[in-house]
Amino acid sequence: MSMTEKLELVSANKSFGGWHKRYRHRSRALDCEMVFAIYLPPQAETERVPLFWWLSGLTCTDENFMQKAGAQRVAAELGIAIVCPDTSPRGTDLPGEHDSYDLGSGAGFYVNASREPWKNHYRMYDYVTEELPSVVRQHFPVNGREAISGHSMGGHGALIMALRRPGHYCSVSAFAPIVNPSQCPWGRKAFHEYLGEDPGSWTQYDACELVAKGASSQPLFIDQGEEDDFLVEQLKPERLEAVCSAHDHPLTLRRQPGYDHSYYFIASFIEDHLRYHAEYLFKR
């Protein structure tokens, strides 16, 4: 990782006094070209700033959160950079990769695949926890303090990364996360394809299982819309609630009446999340 990674600037937009930029780079972890987005607040022109990772959900790219969440206003005020990775490898053409919205392209599920045909590309866990952080550190004025959050499949990603890497992220939160992928249709379909049938390989990517194993004691902060169409079949927040309660794991789960799974829900509460993270990111 000592070689400087090459980045190609795709676009740049001034936003709330800072800059939203998109870059293309060659990912070794994923063996393909990837695009990611970064928001640099105005403070980044004169100092190193903390970093907020946002992991998006099924079918998304780096663009959804940057365009729709309204996060840049708050990040500019607080002095926090935001990085949005894409949600799967791109530009590959594996068998069946583009056939359904919940598997393959746009549905990397933030795991390292161990099965053919996925295993040489679908290594989103390594990409988001190792390779992309290294790229960001090399090219942007970040200060080493990091928080992580995400939505749906990306909420799952944020939770498992924080639970598996105790001490790494100052704080973690999620919007409508898939908390128990081993036990819901989206997760079972993806884990079966990417990881095979060994249940032991699934638990390392399942927030409920990780809490049960006591891997970390980091507090979890979650917002969940009560009118979310995926609440009952896919998201199952009551399972995380139960396992956190049984294992004394700190959890704040807010059920928001009337809200659905859309970015209107995320936009409505992203300010709460960013201010929550700021308390940890700026703690001395």
Add this chain to the structure above:
Amino acid sequence: MSMTEKLELVSANKSFGGWHKRYRHRSRALDCEMVFAIYLPPQAETERVPLFWWLSGLTCTDENFMQKAGAQRVAAELGIAIVCPDTSPRGTDLPGEHDSYDLGSGAGFYVNASREPWKNHYRMYDYVTEELPSVVRQHFPVNGREAISGHSMGGHGALIMALRRPGHYCSVSAFAPIVNPSQCPWGRKAFHEYLGEDPGSWTQYDACELVAKGASSQPLFIDQGEEDDFLVEQLKPERLEAVCSAHDHPLTLRRQPGYDHSYYFIASFIEDHLRYHAEYLFKR
């Protein structure tokens, strides 16, 4: 207009304590089915609220502003409803209608067309100033006080509607508007097709010409990004500045260094605009 118009709910999302809703209805002015979006702030559940009209630019629909501008947070705080019309008739298949991004579908230019094949459908001026306001009054708790704004082609629409209807809108603003469509490529192409070659028919839809005619003395508030790719060839704010100066028309034109033509620019300054409009909308 005494018959109650039928509306079909397309979708509803709770947002900042209020509701973002999309409706389909049959437009008589445009002779086609149209979709529009409305944001109802939480205050609309118990009282009648003022209304902010947003007119979008080329290629847009009702969705761009609602998803990307971050306006609902401020509208919810202030207690203002937002209506976003679509930017052209839809579902028609006129010759050449879908061939280019700056003519036909997505490019209604907020005029009443007088030429074939456009004149039976492309009547966006009437739709936005007459028919849709009547629909909104019939179905939603608005109090009759209205402001108007828009972006690019929609900024042009907002300016001409306010200038042609003195006393109707409490206030008007625009982001990167086409201020002199008779004298820029986008406007000349559209006006030629929709209105024909009589220059007299163009001036009624040209903000610079309307200011020169002294049609209204309503103050104009405009934000323009200095790195906007369309600044020199299409937008030409210096022309509006000159004519306002010559005719003593009140104009606040803010040139924003570094900002481009995107919704990142709009999001960065929409709060300023909504607070500006609120001063007029809530004035006793």
